[in-house]
Amino acid sequence: MKKRVCMLVFNEVTSDPRVTKEAETLSDKYEVTVIGTRFSPSTASTEQVNGYSVHRVDNILKRKVNTEKLSILTLLRVGASKMVGLLKIGWVALKMKSDVYHAHDFEVLPFAYLASKIHGAYCVYDSHELWVEQRADFPGWFKKIIKGMESFFIRRVDQVITVNQSIARELMERYSLRTIPCVVHNFTKKIGNSIDMREASNISDTVKKKIVVLYHGGYLKDRGLEETIESVKYFPPHVILRFRGKGPLEEKLRSLAEPYIKSGQIEFCPPVPMKQLVKEASECEIGIMPYKPTCLNNYYSLPNKLSEYMMAGLAVVASDLPEIDRLNKKIGFGELFNPSKPTSIAEAIKNLIVDKEYLKRCKNRAKEWALNEGNWEHESRKIVSLYKELFGE
Known part of the structure; x- marks a missing residue:
């Protein structure tokens, strides 16, 4: 039995x-x-x-x-x-x-x-x-x-x-x-394989002229979403910030983002079922995690979305927190920033996209790690x- x-x-x-x-x-x-x-x-x-x-x-x-x-x-x-x-x-x-x-x-x-x-x-x-x-x-x-x-x-x-x-x-x-x-x-669970994702990545690199930075998840307190919206004014014009999710802060975030929604630099997309998160994320180039260390739990966090972004083949910009820093030093998935400073968020994104080869290396390292060990x-x-x-x- x-x-x-x-x-x-x-x-x-x-x-x-x-x-x-x-x-x-x-x-x-x-x-x-x-x-x-x-x-x-x-x-x-x-x-x-x-x-x-x-x-x-x-x-x-x-x-x-x-x-x-x-x-x-x-x-x-x-x-x-x-x-x-x-x-x-x-x-x-x-x-x-x-x-x-x-x-x-x-x-x-x-x-x-x-x-x-x-x-x-x-x-x-x-x-x-x-x-x-x-x-x-x-x-x-x-x-x-x-x-x-x-x-x-x-x-x-x-x-x-x-x-x-x-x-x-x-x-x-x-x-x-x-x-x-x-x-x-x-x-996250292993999704796709390296050949599938590399082909999708190449299509993204050659066909898309814009760089899409994705945040998917809850619109909640202490996740640095307000600062992320403020950082858009420092973005190059070809960088788009995409939000996918829901939560109690949605109305406030949409209000803050209104000028950028009109200009097309910020998009709000409806949430998708958990099983589709990685697939939808793979349409973007960069994942963002701006969690603020307002409590010890946040300070030590290693959010699920980091694994989801990397399984989707995205480079990542994230808050400079101990567990995230540890993993970035091991893998080299992207850049870290101070989530309380919009200029720091924007600078991390600019550092990642200034060299197309560097962005591509970060994406490939993230996906390779996700398929082999981070799943x-x-x-x-x-x-x-x-x-x-x-x-x-």
Whole structure:
């Protein structure tokens, strides 16, 4: 009989690429069920996806809450809603006897740990980020409580996984762990092959006269999107900035970009399904990641979109942050900048496009790395090995 793996996550599951990739990878050998939450009545409460089962509980928060400014009332409201949702997830997990309870991020960790103890199972903590350091405006008392809780559970689970070296070291030092967490980068799946992408790249180089710089993802606070729009006034006229996504800042960003939208130097495009992100990105030349280090979590971040851009064969301009800098020194995918300075953003783009051969080399290095090492097929071996070790296989 197959070993049973129960994953817990506080989202709708299919919108989380890390959860879906891990579940699909492990489903080749184990019986995997992912318990998540349902925010929309149109989302199925149960379904089979790529070899694993999804079970969603209903969330009581039916209206969107503005979390850009955290008031006590907002914290209490969101907190109460989350707690009810988490209790539901925990209850389903308790009823689902499994061999491993795999907690995706801190919110569900206490429930996964409790279920593992009740059923005599293993517990895996998959820290997608420094959860307590997500926002600079989290109150001190709130951070202190979360740190205390995370410290208690992280020392008692059987395995800890996280997304990059900086966060792994931080978790180890912060909570005095005996061993450093296993790093499983959240790289995208391999798409296409070098011949296909090289042909697409050559078409782009010879046919297009304009250089398209792409940002795809959420229009969210602290992502440097306002500064990126301001940087356009320093762009050469043949450089186009393309936004593809959605989020609470969209109206504000469109307002800031209005003169450039009229002149054709900024484009806003509708979001596409996750599976089409890389294909759509491959129509551009450069990907941009202007994340601002407003909190420790952002400072240590290595966003998914970096892997997606490189899989699409794009050169990249990005914030000068430790994990991004580490990877750029290894690969040479592009240029780094200060995300708080529009002139720095523009300068990085100009440095990349001033020499066509340099731009081409960056694109080729990015794609070659993505196909050979920076992909989920390569990275997923780590989680497979971790589970084999867990079960003594």
